[in-house]
Amino acid sequence: MPERLRIEDFLTLTDSWPLVDVRSPNEYAQGHIPGAVNIPLFNDEERAAVGTRFKQGGNENAVQLGLEIVGPKLAELAKQAKKEARKKRILVYCWRGGARSASMAWLFETAGLHVSVLEGGYKAYRQFIREQFSKAAKLVVLGGFTGSGKTDILKQLEKQGEQFLDIEGVAHHKGSAFGRLGQMEQPTNEQFENDLADHWRKYNFDEIIWIEDESRVLGNCSINDPLFRQMRSSILIKIIIPKSERVKRLVREYGTFDKELLMQSIEKIRQRLGGLAVKQAKESLDAGNISTVADLTLTYYDKAYNHKTADKVPIKIIEMRIEKDDPEKTATKLKSLSEELTQF
Secondary structure, eight states, X not given: OOEEEOHXXXXXXXXXXXXXXXXXXXXXXXXXXXXXXXXXXXXXXXXXXXXXXXXXXXXXXXXXXXXXXXXXXXXXXXXXXXXXXXXXXXXXXXXXXXXXXXXXXXXXXXXXXXXXXXXXXXXXXXXXXXXXXXXXXXXXXXXXXTTSOHHHHHHHHHHTTOEEEOHHHHHTXXXXXXXXXXXXXXXXXXXXXXXXXXXXXXXXXXXXXXXXXXXXXXXXXXXXXXXXXXXXXXXXXXXXXXXXXXXXXXXXXXXXXXXXXXXXXXXXXXXXXXXHHHHHHHHHHHTTOHHHHHHHHHHHHHHHHHHHHTTOOOSOEEEEEOSSOOHHHHHHHHHHTHHHHTTO
């Protein structure tokens, strides 16, 4: 008999055992528990047909159609599960922990596997992770103007043993008009939240969690309300570095991209950058003068950052002035502040 586990117990097992989502491919693509592979009981068309049969003819008729669809596929489904299993063990979930996961669990167990099913299914998982983001955390937010190297500094802190929630890395977006350049395709907003939650649940909440100062929206992804509220009211450290150093960084990061792609990104902020500045940026791009383009865009982004931070209510603001763009050295300085920061 497959065991049924509450979400708290089920999630801890996902770090050790293979996880199978038996929902349809479209459901899986919209959002799934990180690490899950999709072995659907029904494909998208079959699921729609069973749903229609249920509405028109009731549960008994829908079950009959389901059996007719699944019957010829049983051997292949079992074969896929055995391929994914480790030491003959596997974890399974569907939407609500109902018929689909029960049917697949029975099949997999009949095929010789030890199966654990998520009670309440994916729906229970989504409710659980939303609650977890309300959990009080010792967040420290690293801010500063565009081009300050905040992400690289935080990655260096992570190398030095600190906890870092890399929101931009999870979103595959750097948060600006240029944020999609060089990035993988963004996840759905639902999957973005799931992936953030997978990091969040593994942190030690008695220790500092470092996080970059972000707008709520990064491309197609949006930071959920509980986490964003904590970010807005946490300790804020502002990196202050000369504009000349920031220009150099932007040239390094974006100077190799196609000029047409860069111009498309500039056009996204035309209204706020101003027609004259856009014209100057285009002329500079055509001339290969990326430094001037970077300088022009920073004028806009510096104003935007000041506006964005005006509504924050941080516990404490600490300004750290640095003269050179050296993420490793800056990270070391920030790490030395840890003892002071934990007192707030």
